[in-house]
Amino acid sequence: MAPLASDSSEPLVHDDDDTGVCLLSAPGTAGPKSSKGRLKSGPAGPEEEFQRLYLGREPTHLCTRRAQLLRRRLAWMEKKVENILGTLNGEAIDQIVAFVTSAHTEFRPKESSDRHNPPSISIDPLDGDHRELPTGLVFAGINPQDHDRLFAQVRSRLEASADTADCLVATLPAARCANIKSASRYLIEQCLGTHSLLDDESVEEIPTGTDSTLECNAKLPNYDLQRLTGWHQRIGGQKTLVVILPDFESFDSSVLETLLSILSILHRKVPFVLLFGVATSIDVVYQSLSRENLNSLRIEKFKSQQSQECVNAIVEEMIMRHPLCVDGQPASFKFGLDSFRFLMDNFQLHTLSVLSVQHALKYAMMDMYYSNPLSVLMDATPEQTKDDVVASLTADHLLDVRMTRSFRNHINFVLEDHPEAAAALLLDDDALRLWIRDALAYLDRYHVRYHVAMQCVVELQNLINSPTIRRAARNLHLLGLQGEMVESEYMKMLFELLRKRKPASINDFLTACAKSLTADATTSAAFTSEAATIAALQTELAAFASSDSESSSEDSGDDGGLREIRESRKRARGGRTTNVSKRLKPIVEHVKAGTLEACVKKIVDFVREFFADALKSYTEVPLHEAMYYSNEGRLKKAFHPQPRAAIQTALGQTQHYLPCTCCPPGISLDDTISPHLNDASVAYRLYLECGRLINLYDWFVAFGAILEKERDDKLEIAVAESEEDRRLGIQARFVNAIAELQYLGFVKHTARKTDHVVRLTWGNV
Amino acid sequence: MTDPATTATTPRRRRLQTSLTVSSSPLTGRGAHALSDEDSDQDTQAILHHPTNKENAADTADLEDAVAAAPNTPGRVLYTFQQKRRKGFSNLVREGRAAMEGDVSPTPKRARRGLAEDAGSETPSRKGKNKETPMRIRRERKRKAEKQLASVADNADSSEEDEDESDEDSGTEAMAGAAADLKAVADPESDNEEADPQQDDDDEFNSHDRPQSSYASYFATLHSSLSATSNNTLSKLPALTAASLKHHLAQAPQKHAAQREFLEMLHESQFLQWEFESRHGFNLLFYGYGSKRRLLDRFARHLNTRGATILVVNGFSPSLTIRGILKRVSEGVLGHTGPVGSVHDHLALVLSGLKNPITLLVHNIDAQALRAPIAQLVLSSLAAHRHVTLIASIDHINAPLLWDNVLAARYSWVWHDVATFAPYAAETALDRTAFVGNVGADGPAVAGGVVHVLRALNVNARKIFAILAEHQIRQGGRTGELGLDYAVWYRLAREGFYVANEMTFRTQLTEFRDHCIVKSRKGTDGEDVMYVPIDNAVLEGILETLEA
Structure with a gap:
């Protein structure tokens, strides 16, 4: 319990400490009261928080800038995710709010009449159905941890909106409701506020109902829900109590049943609305509640948006979008291919949780700003800041820029035509600074074009409108990051299908493309030539559409320009035309100029070219390293660790952790076990050779045989006095090694045979 | 081994059961060889590799007792048959081990004993054994032998015997020999139905050599996997007291000390980064081989000098309770004294009372004392609290199984591999005593x-x-x-x-x-x-x- 032990090698908690717990108070503070929040709450100075990189040579203002950028970025992310989920679940939330408000509209007049003669609330059997507890089952996705956010939004909406000002919301998480006592106390606490709990005098129970079994003057314990009735009357008897159970599945069913039956009794005086967050299906409600309880509930169902949709929206809004800052706010955060794939795989294959994606995003941002000195180049929107930042880059930064792969590619590219320019970039810092400015501008332009092109791909999907073709935004983005997107099978299929469309729908598609191309100033600046081409193509197409309208009417308006082929094929097939044959009609590469077909081909070629340029891989863009987060390994280690493999590697292939010269490297052909290894490692390698049961004695003998070699290798430090002593020493080390293996979970004792242990791991299973 | 007349007896119940074919050549020669070699086998048996020789050698010990007790009784054959069947397997196993491990494999104590007996008397006497085996074990054996006796007398099968395979144990053998005699007296009619032991042994080996039908191999492997280990026990080793254990461990050479130090230095250089992560609301979890206690204690000191209030919990401490942790938080941090009610109430009190940031350092959050669901619930609720930063370490390879997705989401870990290769001195102190x-x-x-x-x-x-x-x-x-x-x-x-x-x-x-x-x-x-x-x-x- 020493506040700050000076000897740093001493353990903080001594082994003979009974409790095994020790408290280190913050230095310079007398008691716990005065230790003001210096962590988490109060933002520490950036110098404190961020290390100055380049061995401390990084200028302070750039370090500060990184910290500021991160803070701004994280705030933006929180807000953005909240926004996205709010809009996605907007409908569900609206429904829930409407349900809560309307649940008691039929109550209100009745209650007001009740207030006139409070002592006798007659329970009319006729309005029994009114007495049912209105209950909303909210299917909020399979991850209970994601429910909290949804309910927080519901809660804030309920508390904020004007027409529901009479609502009072209480949340009962299962963790706080181990028994009915703590559940009801927690409920009361939330309704009344904790202060009134401590202050017992103010909460005087006035039993009013005839059904009260309590004496008038008896004080109720602070967990009796009857307290709510008195309190409710005092505050006007108008408020609706909304009780949210965010994780229905985790509830103990007996607690739930008791709680529900109490609430349904109290419901006669206090209007309740229940909201259950259900992760699985409605079956769980029927299974965990008794018939009586179910009878007392009036259940309505609500569905929130699936987490896939949410993540799609997050990817679309926060990752795919071009990261140009709007009004000084950061826009999107770019991920490299591997890290993005990890993010998505972890979501799709492991957690399916929006929260985990958000955490990973946050961690990636932290890592980016914390460890990448070039991240100062991000989010530099006003041209002035960009100039300032670029001007203040130190020699270390410039060296880093010169070492990036994309810079080297660029040099190789320039070298052929302008060797002197390449030399200037390599030698002259000012030239490099200029180049960085250009590269940043080019990156911006690339991002804008990429984003718009992706929108066009989505438009193309919409045009074709087939469920087999539709891909989620996150998968499209993955395809885009991989590069060579136009060459992919998927895009080829899209183009082929585009060619088979009617001119009118193609025209629609072009219009949609043109619209997203000229959505705002930045995009139209990036697409001047493309917009013009689209306009030209559209007029060309329009000419065909009008000229062919009469002639193609006989073909029932279908793909007029393809008559020629149709004719030839009619002849070949004996004149039969079926829907299938229409769909299967081949795409001819060599078409006559001036026909509709030629025009469509021209359009498709243009679109392909446009996509090929706009959707090229980010790796081809110079200086993308400053913008794209590509540290996949860090993410993987932080969120998808392999603790068992790590321990097995440490024991079985020690050289990965301890690069020493004494141990044989890697997988040597002779599988002898080196005596230079740790004791536990030696024992572990022997363990790998064993079967299901391991005889401790035999293990010991084998272990000893290996340690014997120590003597040959002069590893021993203390020369034992006698052979007996040596033997005991080996025995002690064996016992220690086995204890470690048992502690790590590789073996366990068994009673099946004397002095045997059971082997618990097999390979990597 | 036995006289030819007994050896050549026909129909065999066992053969019918296993449907193994037996060569009909009488094996009298081998039996005679065994008898003549009986004395010289004693010292050579450990290094003999020919299965049949070994077989005979292994049987000499019980023969002595058995022959002395009842020569030429047919019932004895029954007994030797049973004994032999097991021997056949254990020999195979021994061979396998020898092949697998070469010289490294310990020769079971038979070798040592053989030498000892050579030095002493020629025939193993019970008296000599008594010195070796403690009283307790002998009593145990006696009890088992009695049980065996009863089971054999009941004509029950030898499920019991499979468990106490005490080949070298002459005490049991003597008793079992007596049991066999008893059986012979009790059930004389069954003599001629019993198989010839030598031939059956042959069957065993043949059956292992040639391809078997699948079910037979299945049972063979099932059986062999049970008896794949030798019967040596730790009782042969000198007792190790806690004090001498400590003394010897202190003397053990420190291997890779320089590399370990380097590793630790690398970890320590990450302190600032870890601090940064913990400030941003992530909880840190450290894994990897080696005790992380020293490293994390240092990290705690580092945080402490930067102004954090830290509660250090030794998860591996045997007397640790989750209440103790809560109590320390409520008393030390909140300054709350007085009744706290149940663990849930206490937790609620702490959660609502925490107003200042606190860092909780839990060494071994996967320790026995913290594996209970309630402990994990409390810890995860604390970890999810806005003002609590949790720093923890795990060592068990299956520790992540402690947490389902709800708990894992509450913890919101960021994992770090910090293999230190430091000895688990304090953590395994209790486990060690189990072996001592x-x-x-x-x-x-x-x-x-x-x-x-x-x-x-x-x-x-x-x-x-x-x-x-x-x-x-x-x-x-x-x-x-x-x-x-x-x-x-x-x-x-x-x-x-x-x-x-x-x-x-x-x-x-x-x-x-x-x-x-x-x-x-x-x-x-x-x-x-x-x-x-x-x-x-x-x-x-x-x-x-x-x-x-």
């Missing part, structure tokens, strides 16, 4: 064991135990003077209506004594004084878990 020696004699040191035993007893028994334990806690002081008079304890138990008469009380007492939970010593006035041989702090923990 007789745990039962000193009473179960681990609280978990006592709780386990008490859980198995009824409520009244637990209450009776609680009387003694509470009394002892009240007494305090050293273990030597603790305890409760037998009569007083009985009276208290009766007053509490936990027992109705002394009979039941004694029954419960026997239960406690058998599990070494309660021990007795003579008091000053000659009365039995009962006490619990457990530390008071641990005892409190036990009572608490029992009440929970």
Whole structure:
């Protein structure tokens, strides 16, 4: 319990400490009261928080800038995710709010009449159905941890909106409701506020109902829900109590049943609305509640948006979008291919949780700003800041820029035509600074074009409108990051299908493309030539559409320009035309100029070219390293660790952790076990050779045989006095090694045979 | 081995069962060879590799007893047959081991004993054995042999024998030999049905050599996997006291010291980064081989100098309880004293009371004491709190299985691999003692064991135990003077209506004594004084878990 032990090698908690717990108070503070929040709450100075990189040579203002950028970025992310989920679940939330408000509209007049003669609330059997507890089952996705956010939004909406000002919301998480006592106390606490709990005098129970079994003057314990009735009357008897159970599945069913039956009794005086967050299906409600309880509930169902949709929206809004800052706010955060794939795989294959994606995003941002000195180049929107930042880059930064792969590619590219320019970039810092400015501008332009092109791909999907073709935004983005997107099978299929469309729908598609191309100033600046081409193509197409309208009417308006082929094929097939044959009609590469077909081909070629340029891989863009987060390994280690493999590697292939010269490297052909290894490692390698049961004695003998070699290798430090002593020493080390293996979970004792242990791991299973 | 007339007996029950074909050539020659070699085999048996020779050699020991007891009785054949069948397997196993491990493999104690016997008398005498085997083991063997005797007499199958494969144990063999004799007397008709042992042994080997039908190989592997280990026990090794263990461990060479130091330095250079992560609301979890205690303690000191309030918890400490942690938080950080109610209430109190940031450092969050669901619930609720930063380490390879997705989401870990290769000195202290020696004699040191035993007893028994334990806690002081008079304890138990008469009380007492939970010593006035041989702090923990 020493506040700050000076000897740093001493353990903080001594082994003979009974409790095994020790408290280190913050230095310079007398008691716990005065230790003001210096962590988490109060933002520490950036110098404190961020290390100055380049061995401390990084200028302070750039370090500060990184910290500021991160803070701004994280705030933006929180807000953005909240926004996205709010809009996605907007409908569900609206429904829930409407349900809560309307649940008691039929109550209100009745209650007001009740207030006139409070002592006798007659329970009319006729309005029994009114007495049912209105209950909303909210299917909020399979991850209970994601429910909290949804309910927080519901809660804030309920508390904020004007027409529901009479609502009072209480949340009962299962963790706080181990028994009915703590559940009801927690409920009361939330309704009344904790202060009134401590202050017992103010909460005087006035039993009013005839059904009260309590004496008038008896004080109720602070967990009796009857307290709510008195309190409710005092505050006007108008408020609706909304009780949210965010994780229905985790509830103990007996607690739930008791709680529900109490609430349904109290419901006669206090209007309740229940909201259950259900992760699985409605079956769980029927299974965990008794018939009586179910009878007392009036259940309505609500569905929130699936987490896939949410993540799609997050990817679309926060990752795919071009990261140009709007009004000084950061826009999107770019991920490299591997890290993005990890993010998505972890979501799709492991957690399916929006929260985990958000955490990973946050961690990636932290890592980016914390460890990448070039991240100062991000989010530099006003041209002035960009100039300032670029001007203040130190020699270390410039060296880093010169070492990036994309810079080297660029040099190789320039070298052929302008060797002197390449030399200037390599030698002259000012030239490099200029180049960085250009590269940043080019990156911006690339991002804008990429984003718009992706929108066009989505438009193309919409045009074709087939469920087999539709891909989620996150998968499209993955395809885009991989590069060579136009060459992919998927895009080829899209183009082929585009060619088979009617001119009118193609025209629609072009219009949609043109619209997203000229959505705002930045995009139209990036697409001047493309917009013009689209306009030209559209007029060309329009000419065909009008000229062919009469002639193609006989073909029932279908793909007029393809008559020629149709004719030839009619002849070949004996004149039969079926829907299938229409769909299967081949795409001819060599078409006559001036026909509709030629025009469509021209359009498709243009679109392909446009996509090929706009959707090229980010790796081809110079200086993308400053913008794209590509540290996949860090993410993987932080969120998808392999603790068992790590321990097995440490024991079985020690050289990965301890690069020493004494141990044989890697997988040597002779599988002898080196005596230079740790004791536990030696024992572990022997363990790998064993079967299901391991005889401790035999293990010991084998272990000893290996340690014997120590003597040959002069590893021993203390020369034992006698052979007996040596033997005991080996025995002690064996016992220690086995204890470690048992502690790590590789073996366990068994009673099946004397002095045997059971082997618990097999390979990597 | 036996006379040819017995060897050549025909129809065999066993052959019908296993459907193995047997070559009909009589094996008298081999048997005679065995007999003649009987003496010289003693010292060579350990290095013999020919299966048949080994077979014979292995049998010489029991032959001596058996022949002396009842020469030429047909029943003896039955016995040797049974004995042999097992031998066949164990020989195979031994061979396999020898092939696998080469010289590294320990020759079982037979070799040593053979030498010892050579030095002493020519034939193994029971007297010589007695020196080697402690009294307890001999008693155990005797008991087993009696059981065997009974089972053989009942004509039951040898399921019992499979378990105590005590080949080298002449005590059992003698008894079993006697049992065989008894069987011979009891059931003389069955003689001619029994198979010839030598031939059957042959069958065993043949069956292993040639491809078998699938079901036969299945059973063979199933059987062999059970007996794939030798019968050596640790009792052959000298006893190791806790003190000598410590002494010898201190002398053990430090391997890779330089690399380990380098590794630790690398880890320490990450302190600032870890601090940064913890500030941004992530909880840190450290894994990897080696004790992380020193490293994390240093990290805690680092955080402490930067102004954090830190609560350090040793998860591996045997007396740790989740209540203890909560209590320390509520008393030390919130300054709250007074009744706190149940664990849930206490948690609620802490959660609503925390206003200042606090860092919780839990060494081994996967430790035994913290594996209970309630402990994980409390810790995860704390971790999810806005003002709490949790820093924890795990060592068990399957530790992540402790958390389902809800718990894992609450913890919101960021993982770090910090293999330190440092010895687990404090963490495995308890595990080590399990190997050192007789745990039962000193009473179960681990609280978990006592709780386990008490859980198995009824409520009244637990209450009776609680009387003694509470009394002892009240007494305090050293273990030597603790305890409760037998009569007083009985009276208290009766007053509490936990027992109705002394009979039941004694029954419960026997239960406690058998599990070494309660021990007795003579008091000053000659009365039995009962006490619990457990530390008071641990005892409190036990009572608490029992009440929970």
